[in-house]
Structures are given as C-alpha cells and as structure tokens.
Amino acid sequence: MSALTTRRNGREGSTGSAAAQLARRARAFLDQHATERVTLEALAASVGASPSHLQRTFKRVVGLSPAEYARMKRHQQFKSAMRNGKTVSEATYEAGFGSSSRAYENAAGALGMTPATYRKGGDGMEIRYAVTPSPIGRILVAWTDRGLCSVRIGDSQAAVVASLRSEFPNARFKAASEVSPFAAAMLEHVTGDRPEIELPLDIRATAFQLRVWRALKQIPYGET
DNA sequence: GGGCGCTTTTAACTTATAGT
C-alpha cells in the first residue's frame, strides 16, 4: 500500500522513537493483511509487544486505533473493488467483510448511499458539499440525505471538487450554503488531531470520515 | 514508559427474510 508520507508535523524527533517504530511496524503488518481479520493479539505478537501496550501506543502515534486503521483500509478496498466493476457481493468478500450485512452496515457511514448506487457512480443521488479551509489544506465534506459520502483534503477548492465529481460521475451536485454538522465535526477532528506519524491525506480523510460518522450517528441531519 | 487485569462498549458473525 502507500508508503509513509515524509511530511512531518514539526516534531521530527518523535517519529524515530521506539513508540513510532513500533507503530510503524504494526501499520506495515496491517497493510500486508488488509483483507484479513487481524486480532489485536496477533498484531501485537507480530511486533513483539503486549496487546494493550500496542493498542495505546498505536493510537497515540498514528491517531487511530489498530482496529480503526484496519477498518478504514477495508472500506477503501471495498470502494476500490466496486469502482473496478466488481459486483457488490464480490467487492464485499474481496474487501474482507465476512458477510454482506457487514458491508451494508458500514455503507451509510462510508458511502452515504447504498453500495449498488455507489457502484453506479452515485446515479440518481443529489450530493451536497462544502469546502472549508483548515490547517492541513482545503477540506471538502460531501453528504447525501443518507449521510456523509465523501471527505477530501487538497490544495485548492477546484481540486477537491473535481476529485469528488470523478468519484461520483453520475450524481447531481449542489454546493451548500449552510455549514453542515458534518463539516463542523470534521474540522473539530482535523484541528484536534496531531498524530506523531502523519498519514497520507486520503487515509486521513477516510479515517476522519469514519470517526465523524460514528460521532454523529445519534444526531439526525439538520440538528446540531 | 511499559505492562497487566478488569469492565464496558462495539464490531463482526450467522442466519433469515424480502424486494428487484
């Protein structure tokens, strides 16, 4: 999978610490076994640490728990398989979901539409989006009436909007005038997140999306 | 800083069912 980005957050020394090295080895293991179910115990054994120690260290260094990281990788694999023409069923198992219900349960937070609609490029969906400046670049948050469908981080508004349109070529788009609760929650995560290891932006965006969705699960759209 | 044990919470699994 993608190599670790070389961008750092200004505390160069910390990335070379024992904790950072431990987290990096664990992350490499998860990358290699992205479509399998890796238990915390197995992951810990692979890097020579106790499960509880690894869990805490990984979260502090990477900004995500090992489980969150693995989940995020699975979502990416699921979407990628469907974009490559696989059926929903094929993509479900290719991504490592144990059953179809798992893929559908997660679809609301990861896709903002059903997997079949995602596979058709968002056909028939209206996607609203807002672009907001942040400390790490322009953040685009897009959502449908079913939930958050995409989060993108880029250098310019044009770039993130073009990227969104390419992922959902058959959807209708509408720039939102109001600040969505999704965008507000996303910014809160971005400004509050300072992991020792900077992840590639696409991974951070997906991880933010999953976490924000979980945080907002109990909040119907339109309420704050 | 690193590790352990306990409790609580959450995610994943199986199975079933229904719509297209």
Add this chain to the structure above:
DNA sequence: ACTATAAGTTAAAAGCGCCC
C-alpha cells in the same frame, strides 16, 4: 441472482486504574 435489511449472539477492542 443480486441487493438490502434486521435480530440475536459472541468475540474483540477500548478505557481505566494500578503497579513496576
């Protein structure tokens, strides 16, 4: 055949306090 959803159960992860 494929897609979509739900219920009940179980395993795993997370959180926390504590110790060395």
